[in-house]
Amino acid sequence: MKSILSLFLFLPVFAFAQNSIIVFPYTEESESFCDNYNVYNTKMAIQAIEEIYKYNAYNVIDTKSPMRKLQAENACYLDNNQIKNVLLGGWQSTYVEVAYQLHKTSQGNYFDLVLLFRDAASSDVLVSFKKTSKKRYSSNIKEFTHNLFETYFEEFIEQCNWAKSSGQKVDLSTMLIPSIAPAKKTDYSKGKKPKESKGVKEKKVTETVVAENFPLSDVDQNIPAFGKVNEYAVAVVIGNRAYRNKDVPEVKFARNDAKIMKSYLKSGLGFKEENIIYVEDATQADFNAIFGIKGNPKGKLFNYVKPNVSDVYIYYSGHGAPNPETNKGYFVPVDTDPSLIHFNGYSLDTFYENLGLVPYKSLTVIVDACFSGSSEGGMLLKNISPVFIKSENKVLRDENAVILTSAASEQVSSWYNEKYHSLFTYYYLKGLQGAADTNQDRKVSLGEMKAYIAENVPYMARRLNNREQTPEVTGDEQIILIQR
Template identity: 25%
Template sequence: MTSVTPSNTTANKRWRAPLALVAGLTGLILVGCASRLEFPPMGEPLPLTAKLEIPASIKTLSADYTDSCGHLMQIPIGSRLEEALVEGAFRTFKKVVYEGGGTKDATPDLLVRVDLVNWSFSIDKEYLYDRAPAKLQLHAMARVYNDKGELLRETEIKTARQERVRLEPVQKNCDYIIDPFIQDSVVDFASKVAMDARLASGAQTAPIAARAATPPTAKTLVPVTPGPAASPSAPTPASSTSSSLRFKAMVLDENSNLILEGGERVRVRVDVVNTGATAIQNASASLTGTQSVVGQFPSATLSIPPIQPGETKSLEFVATLPPTVQSQKAELHVAVTEGGGAAAPSQTLALTIQPTGIQSDDVDQIPAPVAHFRRPHTYLLSIGIGSYRDTQLLPRKYASLDAEMVANYFQSLGGVPASNVRLLQDWKALRPDIDEALLDWLPPRMNKDAVVIVYFAGQAIVTPTGEVLLVPYEGSPSSTTRLYPLKDLESALARLKAKQTILLFDGMVSRLHSDPKAKSVAPRWETGGATVRVIGGEGYAKGIEDDKHRHGLFTYYLLRGLRGDADTNRDGEVTLGELAAYVSQKVSWASKTHFNSDQHPHVWPVLKSGDKSSSLVLTKLAAITGSETP
């Protein structure tokens, strides 16, 4: 086990320096924080000004650990914690003052300070090969002072988060995908600090000495009700049985087409938020309704972990639907109840289960469009060439269909308008057609938010120097002037000055001239530029075609990934990083297991968690959402 834990003497003294919420961050960084960190609903910012301070010792807080290959790694926990606390402060107060920045000429109403008492971090890399348990604990005292320096509130803040982190599949299987775990931990910590400051803000005019004692974990002057928090469902009028818990329920089916089939695996996801001012213990979520469906779930009741004010918890009921020979209507009623009996308004999920017989992994079922998810600045050029004018070139049985399916998926799940898609198939994919799309169709449509995706299914030929030449319909190995150099494609994409460009390639890669005595030079897909390339296989490969599913093997898993299988963190979205990792793992595994061959997708540049390219959302999953039960 790799572990970092401060001692009770010197280390504790080191970390007991006051921690405030921000120092010297520019406005641009604050905007970036807002786009990356996902906080629970916290209500409207209060009309107050908070002064924040932070010592250098907190900014440099870091933890060392050893990755699965024995390399010493370091995590800058301090900078992540600072970033989250900053975001929490700006979500809590209208104005923030701090050294070197903040709201100019503002007089502080409050001073918020946090003393970090203790912390620890560990990864048990020997527990499981690619799912190592990680644990981060943060223990602090939060104090809020009024403008006279009088203590208003003192609260013990604790965060203990444990999660299995998996190996980064797009590198050398050494390091762990740990950024999301760290981010969730520091956001949880910062949310508690921000909520505590919100509670204290209602008492900023009275000193702590003038108030009666309160429980040791939270000393405060007078009760205060926080501002209203957003909730995923309509609020219920206050009553003796009402709950401050609110939730959103939805059904996610295995193939994301919103058509439930007998034998299909489904998930009922429940996102619960605490909109009250106190923590809630012993709450639970339960399912009732059509017994033939409810009975398929291993448990119809799930416990909700303790949930702090403003905090959100997510849980899932998972089951396989019963086989049926005819269409069946069903209802699921979702209820969230506190231990004392108070309940949030229940929600109903209306389901229609189709007869058994449609395979759940049939990617040729076009997923249902996702409502209210639009990407007007995303453009797709989808090229599929299965047959060639030169009959000496081997055909690609499924390339044309693959290009069409990729176009359908990005329109359905990716929110890409049909007018933003150009589909070129077989004899309509001549070199002039590709040029027209890249040089005439795309440029007038570009802006600073544009995302351009090029999918190419077919063949590529590599020169003795390693240069990659894509093969259009009229292309021939005997005449390189009829081929389409990858560098020309890259140059055209670079001139677009889009926010992000992506190349997806599935197909055969062969040498221009087969000379067994010639020295083999690997294909040079890395030609520079900012384009992210996800290539179906490394080196020279035939590009496996999957006759069972009637797709190129790479494209089959590309489609499965886009429709939800790549959503590893189950947030309902598939990012470029998730998709690249998924196809890399699945294609490598399937080629060896089912085809006794080796095909390993190649991703360049390496996508790391937290990168802008890696976090780019490609598709959003369709879901059946619940409505409040009358």
């Protein structure tokens, strides 16, 4: 419990000013706070409410960091009130709970928003507030929530202030509040820590752990189902997030990108689990073992492939870096010093040369990395100007090969924080999910994906980060990427 109480350190005392607020998901006693907190639409509803509070000069207390730590500590077995008390920090006297329900009709959808204003000490409800939207053809929970709360914000605040001064309490026994819990409750009992035996001290191990408890976004759910097994298809999926060199920033969503890409390969493209070479935080030794070394392509990938039968699929999310002296690009393994990238990186030239010697039937390469020396998280190489990476080999001209890269070599690849993915990977997955299927034939061709990505990624990069990001796509546009 001591480590859980350390979560208080995440809650700055100065945030608990008179006009401070914290927003929780409505959670019934039989439900799990952690489950409800991680529902994607609930995250969007809470975010919308927080944005309105911030606009009106309230200090909104962040719950994301302590919740991630709490989940990393496997502490979701705690009861709901214990978790709330950790997040409240002992200073906040009131909080708001949110519940909602979307009603779909042939004349449009309408949305119920329920807000409960509670006393932190007693959990008594001081105000119950329910509003219903007008019908519209939308299913955007965040937009519905934002519009309703913005319209009725002053009315809600007035009721809250009056309730605090009058001591009003609300009886919820006759009020029907929609449940926002997922269909299946998670069993967190395995997170309980065994009691320490008397006279025996537990050995403490210090370890750096990066929590991966991201909520599910829309592309993480409703993954297309192929319905067939691609018996000899082989994939390599690498997600490099945590770099060992202290000067190299993390790639925030790389592991999440890789994990969901693996799910799409298995469900949507028929890859067998045992034919997917999946590595998180790959070292230089991992790259050499998988793809081979210069002059010798016979690594694990080569050995997995059945000649002229295997479809090969490669996905990488992580850092790339240039060698400014040669204008050559390199993958950045997690044990790399980027200033010595020529010696301990993995060369793009070697990567493509060795792929050209693999006897694949078809090849798909997706590289979600930038090779400019900069990144969304900060600079890898200091005091350099952008360089234009040169890489020429037969794979780039092979009619059976498809290559997609997230940005031009001199650009930075963006993150999509709201979706918990890189910007490029999010729209690539969204395209596979069906958004790129413009002719509605239940197939997504390379041409359709190219158009979909070109329409969305550059626009969102400018909108979110005020920067240019132009993905590059090479291959026959008639090639089918996915068939549902």
